[in-house]
Amino acid sequence: MGFDFFYSESINNQMIGYETNQGISLQGNSINLLQTIKDESINLVVTSPPFALQRQKSYGNKEQNEYVDWLCEFGKAVYPKLKNDGSFVIDIGGAYEKGTPVYSLYQFRVLIKLCDEIGYDLAQPFYWHNPSALPAPIEWVNKRKVRAKTSVNTVWWLCKNAELCKANVSNVLTPYSARMQRLIRHPEEFIKEEGTIRPSGHILGMSSWSKDNGGAIPPNLLQFSNSESNSQYLKYCKDFGITSHPARFPVSLPEFFIKFLTDTGDLVVDIFAGSNTTGYVAERLNRKWVSFELSKDYVANSIFRFIDEEYEAKELYDEIMTNRFVQVMNKQPVLFTC
Incomplete structure (x- = not known):
């Protein structure tokens, strides 16, 4: 294991599910496993914890009254x-x-406690809209029809120091609209006079609007289908x-934040890895990664993201389930779109 961000001798083979060129999947409680990593080593933690739902799920969600703590x-x-310029998403x-x-305030209470008691800064709130979300919760949406379906998650972008936090929005630009492409090519059609002042107070200039920056700055409302x-x-x-x-989140969600908040070779960690979408994306983007997952079953089947040969994938899955340390080296995970 050639990862210098671990404390020496802190990892044993019983913790390891598998290792790739860029990362390692560990099985166990994240709070304990985090202690194996040196202080100020992680550039980004991006994760989707079990939500505080009223019905118990197979992946072990907590009741709302104890969830925040x-x-x-x-x-x-x-x-x-x-790291001092690192982020927690x-x-x-x-x-x-x-x-x-009555809509629960638990995700907002989590945010306030993380900032007021632990010391995080809220760099910016994001909102992930899943256009393929099913109508839920069933009682209020389907049966009684008194609420609209819930299709937006909050995504808290936290950091240790908002002034130092590493981020580059140029890495996550979105394609220009057809209208914006035309404005860039022919600004004279849209701006009749240099220095025009709009009602909002913005001053329009042909030179600034005709510059092609490679794409548009994305909003903090992210729309990715989870289908x-x-x-x-x-x-x-x-x-x-x-x-x-x-409860897998789409590839596009961790991909956005890994591109936005890290550089090649940085360390990305997921503390509730599930099927290890984050590690899979980090591997493709040439970032180092560590995933923590409590369930051995989910650690084992997440190997399927990294092996394109079906027979080999099943063989490695069986080895992980029997506590054998698996290495998947010199391979690139194949991108399968949804």
Whole structure:
């Protein structure tokens, strides 16, 4: 294992699911496993913890009344491991109070506690809209029809120091609209006079609007469909009769923040790895990565993201399930679009 961000002799083979060219998947409690990483080593933690839902899920979500303290313990463990310019990004879904159509404030209480008690700065809130979200919660949306469906998650972008926090929006520019492309080519059609002042107070100039910056600055409302159905991960789970992780977030979500907040060779960590979408993306983007996952089953089946040969994937899955340390070296994970 050639990763210099671990404390020497802190990792044993029983913790390791598998190792790739860029990263390592570890099984165990994230709070304990974070202690194996040297302080001020991590550039980005991007994760999607189990949400505080009213119904218990197979991946082990907490009840709302204990959720805030539970999640903030992980935030407390992450804090000293981040570099001074590092970021902590949490995708956290909404929920309703038990037995009533009152929207829970738990994700906001998590944010306030992380900032007021642990010391994080809120760099910027993001919101992830999933246009393929199913109508939920069932009681208030489908049955009684008194609420709109929930299709937006809050994504808190936190950092240790907002002034130092590494970020480059130029790495996540979005394609220009057809109208903007035309404005760049023919600004005279849109701006009749240099220095025109709009009602908003903005001063328009042909020279500034005709400059092609390579794309548009993205908004903090991210729209990524979470409708994965034909990925390699799901295919192999189905072929082998293995239960896939039921709450995967789309590749595009960690991809956005890894590109935005890190550089090539930086260290990216996911403390609730699930099917290891984050590690998969980090590997493709040539970042070092570490994933922590409590369930051995999910650690083992996440190997399917990194192996394109079906027979080999099943063989390595079986080895992980029998506590054998697996290495997947000199291979690039194949990108299967959803």
